[in-house]
Structure formats: structure tokens, C-alpha cells
Amino acid sequence: MTVSPESSDFIRDLVRRDNETAEYGGRVQTRFPPEPNGYLHIGHAKAITVDFGVAAEFGGVCNLRLDDTNPDTEETEYVDSIVDDIAWLGYAPKSVLFASDYFGQLYDWAEYLVERGQAYVDDQDGETISEQRGGYGNPGVESPFRDRSVEENLDLLRRMRAGEFPDGSRVLRAKIDMQHENMQLRDPVMYRIRHAHHHRTGDDWCLYPTYDWAHGQSDAFEGVTHSICTLEFESHRPLYDWYLSQLPLPGDRPKQIEFARLELTHTVTSKRRLMKLVQDGVVDGWDDPRMPTLRGLRRRGYPASAIRDFCAAVGTTRTNSRQAIEALEAVVRRQLNTASQRRMAVLRPLKLVITNWPKDADGRPIVEHFELTNNPENPADGTRQVAFTGELWIEADDFAEVPPPKFFRLSPGREVRLRGAYFVTATDVVKDDAGQVVQINATYDPATRGGDSPDGRKVKSTMHWVSAGQAVEATAALYERLFLATVPGERTGEPLDDVNPNSRELLPAIKVEAALADTEPGTVVQFERLGYFALDPETPLLFHRTVGLKDEWANVQKRAGA
Ligand code: ATP
């Protein structure tokens, strides 16, 4: 990934030029305009960083505008989550606005166009209208209702507004050019009839504006100067400009600027498909840690600053491309490495008993405490006391009764270091009836206290551990990619065909050191040797693996020959 300085992309260059020529008198106003029909995802984060970032860098204003023009799919739940997620990401809209607040003004402007002979009521159904639109090299067909008189159009529009006609029976269309080479300008639909309850305007309206009719006009009402959106709207720009050029604008004429969507490998960023994952129960909800939603990433332990930095590093271009998800994870890992405290946890516990461990006068094993550094990257995080005694949990993977080649961890007769504590040597094992090793017996060398041998003896491996008597039991959720394919949907056209059926592994009985019982919900810690884990905000002692410790991004780059 090449890191391009944010201050020099084509959007900022354009804004700077507009400032130099005083096109908007030096004013910069942007907006982030989500439709409240789902939760925000990582792609939206990119748009948010651009919309808010550009405004902030030029001393301007960015509003949140909920583009709530479709009553069938929109809900207050989504509005609330959008407001909350933007705040979490670190941005504060100047105002929270709603396209539905402009329904009255939009309607007045529709009458204005009708009065000027620039819009007409079409009685044909949607299918016929779309057939008549034609295509590239395919002429458009004019509607038989195209030449209605202004009086008749006005009367019909008012009766549409009054609720006289059923859904789908009529639409209002702009009268532009049925032979235009840009399909968007072949008499686009401005209003459709929909008798539906709207989450804000209730039953006030049964006419709802299309995206194109609402968007640019809403920008103009609000005083937006630079209306930044993604490339799929490029072909809509002439229509955006056409509407604005026909209307008596209250102020400056806004300008639409498009940039490439952010897409990630192994990731789907389409609200409709993310909704399907939720509805089909593939994930637990919009905030499932496997989801690319801001809710999901947040629960997973991704710092908001990592998402912002990643978006900045990707840059803003007009070329569609897909970023490696490993690049995002590398930013997350880098930030968590500095920010998160170290703890010890054992995911797949195996008992280790130190047979020569001392006992007190009453015959009970003594308990020792070691002072361990919380974060080698940040001395200010201090140290903590960790209990150690003769019964410990170690990672089952760290033991092999018959060690394969290059296995340097514990095996019978071998000495290893227990991190920060002692050297131990495995002596023998205890097995259950099925022949499974259920306990390792070992001896320790008291001279190695603190984890170093005074005689300079070396060991090949350092292992993490948790003292059994003081351990707290917890649950860990380990995650794999939610989509197996690098480009979900590339094979069949349907991204959901590539869902990984085994994207989550729950380990219900991990052992963690006692200090973790007091961790604030939402905190991310590094489980030594295992990865970064976020404590669930709601379920006590449920840890989600945020990312592993290995930098896979370096390998991806190496494979790509970078
Ligand atoms: P979806 O297809 O998931 O429904 P959308 O584009 O319809 O997404 P909106 O809520 O309409 O979602 O989008 C709000 C803003 O976020 C728009 O300006 C849109 O261009 C931008 N946006 C959406 N997805 C991405 C993405 N993947 N990358 C960059 N910007 C995005």
C-alpha cells in the first residue's frame, strides 16, 4: 500500500482551486448522506473520513444528512446507529439533517418544473417506462403522456399528492431528452406513489422522491458546496447538474465529485447483503465481530483511529480497486501493539504440576508473585503482580509427548522457560483411560527465578502460563474470514455463496490470569503469544480475537513481489 498524503488528492486539489477562484467565496461545505436502511460499514468509514476530513481541513462544515426517501426500508433504529457510529469513528457533524425535512420544498420545486413544461405525469407502469428508456445504441421511446398540458400535469400531480391514486399507477418524470446518450437523462422519474408509513413524516406523504430528485436539491437547500460521492454516481452527475440548472436555487450551486469506493478482499460492503447475513442467521447481528460494519469492527476491538488511518493510507482516487484486508489488520495490529496491555491466557489448557514445588508449614503449596510488565511499548502502563504456584495451566499445543522435528517447546526431559517465572523440566505425563495426556509433571529450578538461569543455561522456548488456583475461566471467540474467496461473488456472482461456514470457533473454557476479571468491557489486551483480544461490551469474560500477532500483510506484499 502506498501512503499518499491526504492533502494532495484530486478532491482536495479541486476544493483548493475553488477557494482560489472564490467560487463559493471560500466556503467549504460537505455532507455525509447515508440512507438509514442498515448499519454503516467500513466502506462508509472511507466516505466519512473524506467528507468530514475535507471540510475540517478547509475550515468548513460537514453535516450528516439522512437520505430517508424510501419509507419501505428505513427505520429509526438505523438512524440512531448511524449517528452513534459516526461519533465513535471520531467525527462530529455540525448538524443532523434529514432529506425528509425537504419533502415540502422538493414538492414545490416539482410543481415549478411542471409549470415550466419540464416535468410530466406518466400513467405507464415502471416496467414499460424502463423498457422505453432503451439503451446504448438503442433509441428511447417517448411516453404517450409526454405532451400533456401543464394544467393537466399540475392537476394530476396535486391529486397524486392528495392520495387519490394507488401505488405504481403514475409517476412524475422530468422532461429532458429520450434520445440522450446518457440514460439518466432519458426522462428520469422524480416521484413515485407509495402509500407507506415513513419513520419521520408518518403518513403525511404518499409521494416519495427518487434519489436523483432528492439529492442535489437537498445539497442546494443546505448550502453544500462539494457533494462528494462514489463513482457509481458519475453517470448521474449530468442529471444532478440539470435539475440544479433549472431551479431557482437559494444560494450556491453545489458540485458533485466522485471517488472510488473502498472495497476489501474477503469482505462484502453492501448493506443489502449484510442484511441477508443477519436475517439468515449466518452471523449473530449487525454487530457480530465478523461483520465489516463499524459496530462489528468496534466489538471486535478495532480502534477507530486504526480505521481512520487505514482510510487515509488508502487515499482517494478515481480508480476502483480492492485493498487487502491484511493491510487493514496490519494498521490495527500496529496500533494495538502500542496501546494494549499484555496479559496471559491459555486457550486450550493442559495441567502442569511442579512436583518439587515447596509447601508451607500447613502443607499447602506456597503462592509466589511475579511482577510483570504490562506493556513493553509503554512503560507508563506499569506492572502487575501475577500469582504463580505449583499447579499451572499451559497451552496444550506447547507440549508434545513425542516432539516432531523443530518442535522446541515442552516435551519429556526438556527444559523450557515459563515466561517471567522459572525454568521447568517435564518429567512424565499422566494419561486418562483413552490415552490422552491430561497432566504433565515437571520440576522447577529455584535458581532461575524471574526467568533467567544464573549459570547461563539456555532454553529454546518461552511459554505463557496461568496459575491454576488463581485462574479465571473465560470464553474466547476466534475468527476466520467471513468470506473464503478473496473477491466474494467472483465465482458465481453471488457473494453469499462464498460464506465461510466455519468463521468462528468458540473456546468456552479458557484460563486467564486473575487481573483480567477487572478489565473494562470493550478493552483490548494482548494475550501473550496468542494475539489481541477485545473483552465483549456486554457478555462478561467473553474475549473476541481482534487480530493475531503475525503480520500477514508482509507476506501478502512478498507474494505480490512488492
Ligand atoms: P450500500 O450499497 O451498502 O447500500 P450505499 O452506497 O447505498 O451502500 P448509502 O447509505 O447510500 O450506502 O451511502 C452513504 C454514502 O457512503 C454515499 O456517499 C456512498 O457513496 C458512500 N459509500 C457507501 N459505500 C461505500 C464504499 N464501499 N466506499 C466508499 N464510500 C461508500
Ligand code: MG
Ligand atoms: Mg444507497
